[in-house]
Amino acid sequence: MPFRGLYQGSSFFELLQTDQRHLLPDLSAWGESAVAMVPHGTTVLAFRCGDGVLVAGDRLATAGHSVASRDVVKVFETDPYSVMAISGAAGPCIEMARILSVELEHYEKIEGEGLELEGKANKLSQMIRANLPAAMQGLAVVPLFAGFDTRRKKGRLWKFDITGGRYEESEFDATGSGGLYARESLKHGWAADLDRATAIRTAVAALTAAADEDRATGGVDLERGIYPIIKLCTSSGHSDASEGEIAAVYRSILEARSAGGNL
Amino acid sequence: MSMPFYVSPEQVMADKAEFARKGIARGKSIVALEHQGGVLMMAENATSLSKVGEIYDRIAFCGVGKFSEFDQLRKIGVRFADTKGYAYSREDVAGKALANSYSQVMGEVFTRENKPLEVELIVAEVGDDRYEDHKNNSLYRIKYDGFISDHSGFCAIGGNVEDVESVLRNDYREGMPAGETAKLARRALTAGTEGSSELGSDSLEVCLLDRARTGRKFCRLSSDEVQSILDS
Numbered sequence: 337m338p339f340r341g342l343y344q345g346s347s348f349f350e351l352l353q354t355d356q357r358h359l360l361p362d363l364s365a366w367g368e369s370a371v372a373m374v375p376h377g378t379t380v381l382a383f384r385c386g387d388g389v390l391v392a393g394d395r396l397a398t399a400g401h402s403v404a405s406r407d408v409v410k411v412f413e414t415d416p417y418s419v420m421a422i423s424g425a426a427g428p429c430i431e432m433a434r435i436l437s438v439e440l441e442h443y444e445k446i447e448g449e450g451l452e453l454e455g456k457a458n459k460l461s462q463m464i465r466a467n468l469p470a471a472m473q474g475l476a477v478v479p480l481f482a483g484f485d486t487r488r489k490k491g492r493l494w495k496f497d498i499t500g501g502r503y504e505e506s507e508f509d510a511t512g513s514g515g516l517y518a519r520e521s522l523k524h525g526w527a528a529d530l531d532r533a534t535a536i537r538t539a540v541a542a543l544t545a546a547a548d549e550d551r552a553t554g555g556v557d558l559e560r561g562i563y564p565i566i567k568l569c570t571s572s573g574h575s576d577a578s579e580g581e582i583a584a585v586y587r588s589i590l591e592a593r594s595a596g597g598n599l
Numbered sequence: 600m601s602m603p604f605y606v607s608p609e610q611v612m613a614d615k616a617e618f619a620r621k622g623i624a625r626g627k628s629i630v631a632l633e634h635q636g637g638v639l640m641m642a643e644n645a646t647s648l649s650k651v652g653e654i655y656d657r658i659a660f661c662g663v664g665k666f667s668e669f670d671q672l673r674k675i676g677v678r679f680a681d682t683k684g685y686a687y688s689r690e691d692v693a694g695k696a697l698a699n700s701y702s703q704v705m706g707e708v709f710t711r712e713n714k715p716l717e718v719e720l721i722v723a724e725v726g727d728d729r730y731e732d733h734k735n736n737s738l739y740r741i742k743y744d745g746f747i748s749d750h751s752g753f754c755a756i757g758g759n760v761e762d763v764e765s766v767l768r769n770d771y772r773e774g775m776p777a778g779e780t781a782k783l784a785r786r787a788l789t790a791g792t793e794g795s796s797e798l799g800s801d802s803l804e805v806c807l808l809d810r811a812r813t814g815r816k817f818c819r820l821s822s823d824e825v826q827s828i829l830d831s
Contacts, residue, residue, distance in 0.1 A: 356686075
């Protein structure tokens with residue numbers, strides 16, 4: 337590893353592109369056949385609640401019609417005030433989340449000051465754009481990015497398309513194979529002023545609805561003790577919904593359903 | 600035809616060393632001290648341009664001399680550490696490897712280039728209680744010619760370093776609490792200045808490597824926090 341490279345700027349991603357090309361995943365040469373073999377993440381969602389955001393994702397990864405992993409993590413803290421959730425080809429997705437989190441820390445250390453939340457979202461969109469050749473082969477990275485904007489004092493979230501297009505959402509969004517069903521559920525359950533407990537319930541209900549309709553989405557797995565990842569990001573930083581909280585909410589959803597009610 | 604002057608290698612090195620020493624002597628001093636809860640770094644610095652910076656989870660950087668030169672070295676260190684941590688794992692980024700790389704680069708510049716770097720550095724690393732083999736703190740000092748030394752307890756670099764060190768040698772005790780270390784550091788830096796009045800919190804840059812933190816252990820104290828740690 338050379339100590340002094342050519343790159344002089346403050347972006348870690350560009351540093352890798354300039355001086356450490358071999359460390360960046362290059363998937364553009366992969367054929368369509370790879371798509372069925374590579375694990376894919378399924379449903380992730382994000383919505384604004386209180387003064388921040390909630391981001392959640394199920395734990396299932398699929399390869400073609402098989403289960404690739406039952407306990408994959410798709411929601412990542414990229415820095416103390418932002419979260420990234422991934423759906424799409426798991427390998428490049430997880431790598432992109434890793435690079436983004438180093439990128440944000442790197443920028444802060446080099447410049448002495450962190451990026452704005454919007455700046456972070458913009459950086460992510462450039463990274464997705466750089467992945468476009470691979471995305472055209474079917475290895476798309478379609479993340480959600482959300483966080484607490486420390487300057488505007490509110491939660492914000494963005495969705496992206498495979499070309500790096502960046503769209504801010506003011507309420508909620510969900511992506512992945514079960515995203516449509518999760519969005520339908522959120523449409524009914526979401527409100528601007530949800531408290532923590534209701535927000536967690538809304539997220540579990542949406543993931544349960546997605547798992548119900550989409551075979552590739554995991555939902556809550558009580559038998560194996562595998563729970564979705566639910567992260568809240570507010571003015572006081574990150575907090576996770578505990579497995580106990582999620583299990584309790586899910587049980588009450590099941591009770592309501594077996595009593596003949598809706599979710 | 601005129602003959603070029605012959606200058607002996609000894610003379611060239613001595614001249615370069617003299618030049619670098621003069622440059623560094625014009626600057627102010629920095630001290631790094633181990634304490635109960637980690638490492639404290641204090642610089643006499645009333646400007647907003649930092650001399651102490653974060654490199655990685657447990658590693659910090661201090662530089663004196665020409666700002667443009669040591670800040671460039673700091674950035675090289677951040678790039679090196681982040682790339683290494685990304686390619687391997689966060690635990691694989693170690694202060695010793697970084698200090699060695701600095702020593703190589705500065706040594707190379709000293710022998711090859713006409714103008715040596717007019718800087719001196721400290722690489723400080725705080726111990727990690729989770730790993731048996733990483734429990735101890737490390738302090739490395741790297742001089743303008745690449746000379747590297749490791750120190751236990753305290754380390755000082757900069758202009759009037761003899762006066763600063765003599766205070767530390769007399770009064771430093773192992774396992775001091777952070778507040779006492781801060782007071783000692785200020786006393787040592789004050790001894791290095793020409794004036795007799797004690798340095799105020801506004802003219803001090805203080806950073807900590809705090810063992811108790813998880814993940815990134817570096818923190819920079821605001822002027823109020825500096826005052827309160829000095830009053831504690």
